[in-house]
Amino acid sequence: MSHKRKRDDSESESDAEAELKIVIAFDFAEGKTEEKCPTFVIVMIYAMDPADSGGREIAYHGSGFTWGFQIHDAVQRHQWFKLDLDPSQLEKIGLSQKYPDPLAAPPGYNYSPGKLTTDYMTALRKHAEHMLKHKLPASALSSTPIEWIVTVPAVWSDKARELTLACAKKAGMAQNELFIISEPEAAAVYALHKMKSLKIQKGDTFVLCDAGGGTVDCITYTVESLAPVLEIVEATPGTGALCGSSILNRRFQQFLEEKLGKDPNWDDDVLQQGTEVREIFEPVLDETVKLVTNQIEKSKKPIKAVILVGGFGQNTYLREEIAKEIKHSSVSAEVIQPPDGWTAVVKGALMKGLAVKLPSSTKVKVSGRSARKHYGTDCGHSFNEFEHPISRRYWSSYHGSWRISLVNWFIKKGDTVKEDEPVQLHRYRKSKIEDGPLRRVTSNILMSSDQNNAGVPKYKDCAEVQKLVSVNADLSRISPSLLPTKMGADGAMYYIIKYKIQVTYHSADTVYELIHNDINYGRVKAEYV
CATH class of the missing domain: 3.30.420.40 (ATPase, nucleotide binding domain)
Structure with missing residues (x-):
């Protein structure tokens, strides 16, 4: 079967381009379920489960390693290392601690979770590429880009998802596009x-x-x-x-x-x-x-x-x-x-990945997700002596008045977050003209688990509040001539920079973009805590 076909006049150029790709999805889950094998859905789509190669295990020997079925029965091996990417999930390992595998190496023994995951993904990628050589002609394989879809648990933290993406990139899975998708969401699709x-x-x-x-x-x-x-x-x-x-x-x-x-x-x-x-x-x-x-x-x-x-x-x-x-x-x-x-996750991941590249193929769409935490940013507000403690106020020379820093919660726990409705955070910064315009600004996005459902805290230093991510925006792309100026209460002239951080929540990752004067300057750097 050829991987190309004549394009009908009614097809869009993007639809035709989407056909000329190999899309591989794998369920990066834990455990060992040997009866599951990779399923070749169509000639250009490949769904695989790591259990085909003996489960999610890896063992090191000197400078090399073996994985899956390559590991001999009596050899100590690393298992469940994926879970170490998200320390917040370690509190849920009660049964696994009570009934340990005698051949499992202790968590963190000799190798970091990042190295274990990267080496494992590297071996998996090479295995998939080897399998594809038996499915496609060499000429087609060499000329067709391969895109990867990785699945992760829905309960994982943002940092763990970013670490998973980083490991996949180091493993050579990002030569073209790389997607990350929530496991139960893929299964539901x-x-x-x-x-x-x-x-x-x-x-x-x-x-x-x-x-x-x-x-x-x-x-x-x-x-x-x-x-x-x-x-x-x-x-x-x-x-x-x-x-x-x-x-x-x-x-x-x-x-x-x-x-x-x-x-x-x-x-x-x-x-x-x-x-x-x-x-x-x-x-x-x-x-x-x-x-x-x-x-x-x-x-x-x-x-x-x-x-x-x-x-x-x-x-x-x-x-x-x-x-x-x-x-x-x-x-x-x-x-x-x-x-x-038993293969719902990996096949659903393929369906979602294809829907991104070819929207007309969408069968089931997850249009909204329930927020698991409160999300907000700290902002300056006018100080009110009847509402705010005096110990928290600070003097603003620009405003010529007392101010206080409060958290503005732009998403509350339980809110439905729509994928096609980005959240825009309105921000502004000021700098004295004599000091020159700001070149970079950092906005911290905060979170609160609110496990007791007590409501959102007011202040960022409350015990329930944690810093989720630092969003670093490069403002050097904005010409100083576009920046308005204003005299402060102290008589000094200031540049006033009003901008937005646009936050778009996808299945298992978040995109942050800089917007100024309705111009989208693209993705900004996000550093997870």
């Missing part, structure tokens, strides 16, 4: 596209549970529109935990070793009675069921169905336990395992 028999209606609300080898992530979506494409919006912020099927494997292994370890004739294929098997499943199932029921409880709308995807999500016992718990809660929701649910 694929699952809802495949579930046409569910008779989806506007307003229907679903809980999506992505249960994989290492992590289980849950998120709730509501159908906002049916045509021209199915549009969904996050109804409840996502939650997750380390309670995937890898924990089950470790519990089975521990059980067999304790019960049959002294018998020279036992092996991993020995099966036990149903009661004992249920006891092995219980802690993992309990954690997963709790994630699902919490989503149902937090949703302000009735749940039509719970959709199970991921390798562990195809487990019949898991489905039955979730259905039983839902029934006890008097919730009339179905529990559904869609077709090919």
Whole structure:
């Protein structure tokens, strides 16, 4: 099959260009699920799962390393290293600590999470390129750009997502375009596209549970529109935990070793009675069921169905336990395992990636996401002695009055953030003309998790407030002749620079752009804390 075809007159130039690309998506998840193999969707689209090569493991030998199935059974290896990219998720590793893999190297042992992830992604890229040599003629492969799509958990911090992108770039995945997409969002796109028999209606609300080898992530979506494409919006912020099927494997292994370890004739294929098997499943199932029921409880709308995807999500016992718990809660929701649910993340990532390059191919669109935190910036305000503590005021020579720094929260926790509706932060800076115009300015974006739902803090030095990112704008591109001037209360002349930082939230990354006098000066540098 040729990777080119004659372009119909009705096709746009961008549509034709989109055909001449190889798009590869992979689910950078944790765990080991050997039955999942890369699926070659069409000749120019390639979906792969790292489990095809033996799971997300890497072992070092001198200056080199082996990965996946290359690692011999008794060799110590690094596992779950992706999670170390986001220290905020380490508090969720309870079950993995209780049931450790005896061959797993300690976290951070000898190698940083960044190096482990970069080396692993490098090996994965080379493996994919090797596989493509068997799918495409050499001439087509050498002349066609390859674009990569990486998936990450929805609960990851912005910094962890940026670190993942940095590792992917170091691994050689950014020679052309590189996309990063939320795992449960990708799974929802694929699952809802495949579930046409569910008779989806506007307003229907679903809980999506992505249960994989290492992590289980849950998120709730509501159908906002049916045509021209199915549009969904996050109804409840996502939650997750380390309670995937890898924990089950470790519990089975521990059980067999304790019960049959002294018998020279036992092996991993020995099966036990149903009661004992249920006891092995219980802690993992309990954690997963709790994630699902919490989503149902937090949703302000009735749940039509719970959709199970991921390798562990195809487990019949898991489905039955979730259905039983839902029934006890008097919730009339179905529990559904869609077709090919174990590859929903990687296939959904491909669908989203293609929709970016070829909008006419969009089948399901996530039009809005629920903010998991408060986001704001600190700004100067007039001091009010009846509202503000005197200890916080400062004198402004320009204004000739007392001022106070307060946080303006431009996104509140739980707000729906639209991807196609950027947030614009109106900022201004001043500098004395005798000192020359400002060349660079830094705006700090703050966040508050507000775990107790106590409301937004007023001041940036409150314990609940953290600096998320420093946005550094280069103003040297703006000619001084375009800057208005004004005399301050102190009699000095000042340049007044009014500008906007435009923030656009995508599936798993954020774009910051500088706008002055309605001219977009492009992306600005963002340094995550």
